[in-house]
Amino acid sequence: MAFTRLRMDELVNAWIGDRFTPFQLGLLAVFEPGPFALPSGSVDTALVAHELSVRALSVPELGRRVHWTGPGEGAPVWVDVADDVVTRRVGTTWVSPGTDLPTWASNRAILRLDRDLPLWRAEVVDGLPDGRFAILVVVHHVLADGMEGMRLLASLLDADADVVREEPPVRIPASPPTRLDLVRDRMPSWRGGARGRRHQPAGWSPGEPRMALREYRESMAAFTAPRPRTSLPRAVGPTRRMAVASADLGALSRLGHRRGATVNDLLLAAVTQGLRDLLTVRAECRAGLFVRTILPVAGASTRQVASMMVVDLPVGEPDPARRLATIVERTSARKARLQATGGSGPHLLALPIPVARILIPWARRRGSRMIDLSVTNVPGPVAPLWFAGAQMVEAWPIAPLVPLVGLTVAALSYNGRLVVTVNADGAVRDVDVLGDGIASALAVPAD
Template sequence: MSSQAGSQAGSQAGSQAGSQAKADPTPPRGDDGRLLWSRSEELTGFEALMWRVEADPRMRSTVVLVETLDLEPDWDRFVAATDWASRVVPRFRERIVTPFLGAGTPHWALDPDFDLHYHLRRLRLPDGAGREGLFTLAEQIAMTPLDPSRPLWEATLVGGLPDGAAALVFKLSHVLSDGMGLAQLLAGLHSRTREPMSDKPQPPPPSAPPATLPGELVRQVRSDLGLVGGAAKGLLGMAASLIRPDRAVRDATAYLVSAARVLSPPPAPPLAVLADRSPSWRFRTLDVPFADLRAAGKSVGGSINDAYLASLLGAFRRYSARRGDPLPPDRLMPVTLPVSIRREEHEPGGNHFAPARLSAPVGIVDPGVRVTEVRRRMKVALAEPALESIEIVSAGLARLPGAVVARFGGGATRSNDLQASNIPGLRADAYLAGARIERSYPFAPLPGCAAMIAMVTHGDTCCVAANLDAASFADLDGFTQDLADGFGEVLALGARA
């Protein structure tokens, strides 16, 4: 079920919050008909870190994608389509295996007991539940942990929406992929036609020899040697730079200073009204016209991503004022934005992003000035020499005990008020087992912050999905209105232009 997925236009800063790829993100296929998506058996250091940090339940990296459908697909056809997807993308049949004696880096391996029946569920909303009932169900699904002994995904087909509509609630671990990788996956799996396609490749189920203790030991040694080789390569590069010791010392110092900024929380103090934290998630959504949001950013020399973040900041300013804490114009708030660091040598899928930490101008009332200031600060954050230093640090941290990793990870993220992500989506019509996908809402995890708000473009609509900590937001309905008003004041820039 291949599908064409266009990319958003405009100058942005990365796949999650940055410049979205202008090429078709559909992954290529191998000679066996399978998508060349996440084929590596090894977790990166960053993925292993995300996996180990889940020792703290509040740091779970569960992602939930809610796709609304114009009709309820035939169940048997939906099951067959998912079985096909698990053969075309073997990662769907793989689980994470802990290394021998729990030391070293976890890796992917085929689940010998893979059972599609476990991963697929079907529910029907009670009469009158409607859209609100759908997202309440999605919240409950998201807060239920995935089984770590199985492949890290579940798919629930939800019927009973008004006018015969339905929805797919697709739950997966962030360890599987970042936002750009997920966009690549959906581009390769969703169909462009409502009718079944008879020319799809039909690879057999993936197979692999059973794991043995000697084989696992060899794998671990090979993995360790790879880390040693990478460190040696870095040392050789450093030695070569000593031809100009003055330049080497200067560059090394600048890099270390940059790494300290990148790996530390933003210096801005958190908002007082968002101080509480809990393990409870609440979902809210908003639809925004893509063309209008892009025009709003362009009207003041910014991008669609600048306009998006400025809209979110407007919502937080409004919410803080309504909760009794009006913010001065120079007030900043701590924000983190995942930025794509994908390179040509990276395979499609997986996680290739770095956190850009921002002291964001939440106190600015004028939306045009706020967009401009967001753009200026984003340029500074993206110019950090050590932006990718998280990949270096995570390789070592991932080998520490889970409790230690969770303590480090939680301390680095709990001071954030907001994490914001902007993900490329499907611009052309796409279908799932004969049902047209009308909207796509990506609810990313809450790693200790008060809010994780993601936006994906589906057709001509920006689907905004807010995952909010129920303890941080005492007035969820009020913030939902503030979110709409925050976008409204930014969209007005484009209308005036």
Template sequence: MSGPPRITDWASAPRMNEIEALMWRSERPPAQSSTITAVMILDCTPDWERLVEAHRWATSAIPRSRQRVVEPLVPVGLPAWSVDEHFTLDHHLWRTGLPYGGSDGGGDGADLMSFAADFAMRPFDRTRPLWEAVLVDGLPGGRAAYVLKMHHSLTDGIGGIQLLSSVQSNTREHTPDKPMPANTVSGPSDRIRVTLDAATDGIGSWVGALTSVAQVGLESLRNPLAATGRALDYAGSLRRVLTPPVEGSPLLSDRTGQRWRFLTLECRLAELRSAAKAAGGSVNDAFVASLLGGLRRYHDAHGLELEQIPMAMPISLRREGDPEGGNKFTAAMFAAPLAQADPIARIQAIGHTTRSLRTEAALDAFSALAPALNRLPSAVAVAAGRLGARADLSASNVRGQTEPSYLAGARVERMFPFGPLPGVAIMASMISHVGVCCLGINVDGDAVPDTELLSECLAAGLDEVLGSGRPSGEL
């Protein structure tokens, strides 16, 4: 593994931000797990000793990978990151043969995804750094898989890709004599000090918030009509962003979060881009349209017709020059068109909706609410963490790597991302990896007991969208 100089700055904040703290405090595994997972398919089995040394180097270079969470004694402020003085790779990195697939030991893709889902659902030890990885040997054709999971409080999807891009190599050959970076970053480990620091920071935050409120109040006195109009506009925006716009599907209502099922799809990025271009939309619009086409088929197979379903979509708030890592996103809900059979019209409808969402005044309202929620009892934080549970589908799309990458000498052929199930029935994620769109779909197995049917329907929905971008008559 090798990386640019900025790798040491990855996720370097000494404390969680408000959204990260809310995800951390509202977590109740497995239903409310905040685990993000990447499954990398490798063209061969990497050298184990080289892989271990690569992790030793990377964890020395990235302070966050050797830090644990330290909570204040009372919820007066945000949790801190502190170096785990007892850190050892043995607690975070393993290897195994695929424990499925029969006596010949040669499992298939479904076996690997079953293993990965079980691995992802296993709760983190909250007293240690919040990541784990396992190398899976014995895949067909001499391949292997590397499965990495991280707690969402460490990073969002974009930050995760930044990390992987930094620590993977661009060559199969070993890079000797890599300089070992000095890891001198350490936060407080004493909970009393963390409490005092958090309280001090919290007082400053509340003073700033009260000052802003006072300024708004003075402006309202000067121009009450304009202030009332802005308040009504914001209230309407808040309702559109945070509340479910339609009733959920009865087919997807029995979700528990107790059984994760990982499904995968893939296509050429150029084909998905062509389909998006044919409809005047973006790659993300085409991705979401393919999911909805699949869900329409799934509902048709069950004899149920629905016009729309409630859907959630994370929206990145990152700006150029922002530090790498961490979480910088918000989420919005909208009514997704399920009955629209024409893939071109569906892509156009999704594009119109997502463009409208980005202009909502209350788009980042959850971030504004998080500071107050973080200072209330944990039961309130748990309830707040379930705000997205009223959506049937959530979808996230992250731009991945464009050049080949290697892990201890093995080339990464595919990288499938899997987000957590924050109460939704289906969480679909997509990463573009060296010209291939890798779709990872996390399904609540209780809400969707017939996952094979769902997988077939989603594949058909993707094929339908891709076909809309091909020249007439081309298969």
């Protein structure tokens, strides 16, 4: 009996998250009503949900769950589920007029997923202005990160309005493995001389612990400079607030080309402006102030994030041009260092599972005490996408918060636009100041 066990980069995400900060991300996609419009002006959400559930059956990753294992059984295993389990992951809901849709979605995204079911859910949302509807997709980081999550969403959509999909054949999942199956699956490694190393992942070598320790020390070196005190760090509570900004992606790309900066650099500069505005309102902005942020870096051999890049944003610098130049210099240096060292993840992910189970969550908790926010930028589709004839007009990413870090910024490009969301702890009542500052900084004059 063949098994697909969780990779280490998937497994570590199961160890992260607590009561108020589940390690879940969301994406809210807004659609024109298209063929789902009803004469009353509302949307046939039941039909949308049926179409969505049928499409989900065609995506292998959405039709499986984690079979959690016990002592001696090895890493958890991916197992298929019955079709009706998949279709029940799709539901319908509605929002009342005047609802702050981004904030509503960010609060829905932290409702915990059942770890014994497929690690995702989707809701079709009615009640939007202009007869539009939305689909909120929430996935656990075990299943996908931002880039993989965007790929999964795109697999549910179409490249044009006229695509007709056939219903997939009924799947009959195999029975979950028994304890005996799982133990037998591990026997070849024991017989091959790996006795005593049964918790070590494939490709492990005796030098891995030493290299992992070196990686950890190198990653923590970015935190050596004392971080200025601000009101940004906070214990994260049970609610969220969200602000949204957007910009023309083509104009940003041209501006970046003229200034020797990437779109990601311009995004960080906009976040810096927003933070400057926020801390000025709070009477905390001062010369020399910086705000420490982390940016995820995808690994070469995994589908999920393998490294984190630390950048100190020059919030205290009053000149926007100097702020951008400083950011370009710092991000270039960090990228060069990551390329030279191979990143801060491959050897940590190769540690024996019991060691990694303790070290990685501990390192993450320690790191969260040393940063002020995180920023991520996910490249999305460059052309419009459709859902059974209804065009997707907007897509808002919802990045998770971590303990003691009450702000996270996520950007997603789609169809020539860059959408930036600021997900904040619900007690951060001035998050719109940050969002407005980002929007102002991203506004590029017409060429």
